[in-house]
Amino acid sequence: MLNKRKSIRNLTLAALLLTGAAAPAQTTGSGVINATLFNKNGISLQFDTDASGVTLGAAGTSAASANLGTISAFGPLSGGVTRPTVTAASFTVRTIFDVQVVQGGLASANYTLTANLAAVAPTGFTYKVDAVTLSTAAQTIQTNGTYNTDVAHNLDLVVSTAVPGAGGPAVGTPITATINFTATAN
Amino acid sequence: MKQYCNIDWKNALRLLCAALCFSTASATAQTSSGQLTITMNVQSSISLIFQNNPSVGTPGFCPLTNAGTNNVGLDLGTASFPGSFHTSACVNYQHVGGALYEVSSAFDVVVSKANSSSPNYRLAAQISTAPPAGVAWLINNVTLSNTAFTTLDATDNYFGAVTKTLQVQVKNNVPTQVLLETITFLATAN
Numbered sequence: 001m002l003n004k005r006k007s008i009r010n011l012t013l014a015a016l017l018l019t020g021a022a023a024p025a026q027t028t029g030s031g032v033i034n035a036t037l038f039n040k041n042g043i044s045l046q047f048d049t050d051a052s053g054v055t056l057g058a059a060g061t062s063a064a065s066a067n068l069g070t071i072s073a074f075g076p077l078s079g080g081v082t083r084p085t086v087t088a089a090s091f092t093v094r095t096i097f098d099v100q101v102v103q104g105g106l107a108s109a110n111y112t113l114t115a116n117l118a119a120v121a122p123t124g125f126t127y128k129v130d131a132v133t134l135s136t137a138a139q140t141i142q143t144n145g146t147y148n149t150d151v152a153h154n155l156d157l158v159v160s161t162a163v164p165g166a167g168g169p170a171v172g173t174p175i176t177a178t179i180n181f182t183a184t185a186n
Numbered sequence: 187m188k189q190y191c192n193i194d195w196k197n198a199l200r201l202l203c204a205a206l207c208f209s210t211a212s213a214t215a216q217t218s219s220g221q222l223t224i225t226m227n228v229q230s231s232i233s234l235i236f237q238n239n240p241s242v243g244t245p246g247f248c249p250l251t252n253a254g255t256n257n258v259g260l261d262l263g264t265a266s267f268p269g270s271f272h273t274s275a276c277v278n279y280q281h282v283g284g285a286l287y288e289v290s291s292a293f294d295v296v297v298s299k300a301n302s303s304s305p306n307y308r309l310a311a312q313i314s315t316a317p318p319a320g321v322a323w324l325i326n327n328v329t330l331s332n333t334a335f336t337t338l339d340a341t342d343n344y345f346g347a348v349t350k351t352l353q354v355q356v357k358n359n360v361p362t363q364v365l366l367e368t369i370t371f372l373a374t375a376n
Contacts, residue, residue: 045218062220071226073300074233088345091300097222106216118221127224159228161300169228171301178223185216 041105045183048150053096054080066155068095073161084156092158098150101183108185111145114138118178124169126158127177134179145183155179230302232344234373237294239349246351248276248291258293260352265289267358288355294347297373304375309342310335314368320357323367325350335372342373 047064049056057065069078073091077083085092101111115129116138127134129141130153145151162168169175236258241247251259263274267287272279278290297307313323313330323330330336342348354365 041216043216043218045220047220047222056222062218063223064220065223065225068224068226070229072229072231074231074298075229086300088298093226099220101218103216108216124228155222155224157224157226159301163230163301163303168301171228171230174225174227176223176225178221180219180221182217182219 039105041103043101043103043106043108043111043147043183043185045099045101045181047181048098048100050096050098050150050152052080052152053098053155054078056097064097066095066097068093068157071157071159073159088161090158090160092156094154094156096152096154098152099145099181099183100150101145101147103147103185106185108147110143110186111147111183112140112186113142113145113151113181113183115141115179115181118180122169122175122177124160124162124164124167125175125177127179128154128156128158129179130154131156138180138182141181144186228301230300230304230375232297232299232302232304232307232373232375234295234297234371236371237296237347239292239294239347241292243276245276246278246290246292248274248293250293260291260293262289262291262354265356267356282355285358286355287358288353290351290353292349292351294349295342295371295373296347297342297344299344299375302375304344306341306343306376307373308337308376309339309348310337310372310374312336312370312372314370317365317367318360318363320360321365322355323369324353324355325369327353330369335370341376 046060046062047056049059054066054068057067068081071077071081071093073086077093080095082094083091084094099113115134117127117134117136120136121127132139132141141153160168164170233256235254235256236250238250238253239247242249248260248262262277263272265272265279265287270279270281272289276291280288282288295309311325311330312335313332316332317323325338328336328338339348
């Protein structure tokens with residue numbers, strides 16, 4: 001009886017194995033990727049060194065610096081710095097820098113550039129960009145800036161010739177000011 | 187009927203989010219900002235320029251070439267001892283003693299200052315080369331040297347025109363030649 005059972009089991013297993021071997025092999029696999037990309041529009045602003053101006057620190061970024069070196073009404077100036085005017089009351093030193101605004105995904109034809117001083121101008125100084133006097137409030141510099149190209153701007157520092165303590169600037173010490181620029185797509 | 191209402195809520199939500207994001211982005215003006223930091227160091231300075239005297243053109247006041255700058259020219263013409271000969275109408279010509287003649291012309295010096303508390307300045311001058319024997323160059327009767335600056339004034343005021351007279355004294359035995367000097371004026375803040 002036991003042998004009979006063993007035989008039945010073996011036959012059953014053999015049948016099952018044969019059945020499996022006869023079934024078609026699975027040789028393909030499939031799947032899908034549901035990919036999504038949100039192409040966001042936007043603009044970016046960077047400062048570039050102008051061929052006629054001082055070499056900017058961190059040029060090509062949005063946080064650059066311009067060192068005008070030693071300035072005076074009558075003495076020598078650093079390369080890239082000029083002195084367009086000298087009067088009894090003040091003198092103006094100038095450098096030129098470039099702003100490049102890049103846009104992507106916008107229908108905007110051009111941009112508006114504004115600037116403001118990060119803090120009140122040091123005593124004896126007036127800052128101008130393209131003849132626009134800056135303050136801590138945003139001033140419009142340009143209303144039709146061209147995207148994707150360097151746009152040159154004049155940075156003028158009007159310096160009082162008065163002595164320190166009488167409305168003139170501090171003499172012989174480094175003076176720093178930060179100008180914030182904002183480009184807005186039109 | 188049920189199969190027609192079988193919405194893929196995950197994808198729908200995803201699309202809605204994208205649409206919302208897009209509409210928000212479109213509605214707000216795109217801006218970008220940057221900061222430019224400016225650094226400089228102011229230094230006090232003074233400048234010296236030569237100007238024509240208001241009496242320019244009259245005897246004793248010849249016109250400067252390139253007036254208003256710190257590098258000018260002054261042509262005193264041709265002169266000689268005999269007959270008080272001189273070709274320039276704007277010079278003063280005179281005999282000094284029995285064997286010397288002098289040609290002179292005046293001009294103005296203006297010194298300006300900026301960002302300086304200096305109350306005044308001193309003025310000195312020096313000729314570029316030693317003059318030939320028998321020739322002397324003077325400013326306001328002070329003989330100049332080519333070896334050192336000669337002080338002309340100790341306390342001149344800034345921004346005011348200071349009139350200086352250049353004199354060339356020539357002895358009557360000096361041979362024919364062109365007398366040429368570059369005279370350097372030096373203003374020093376007190």
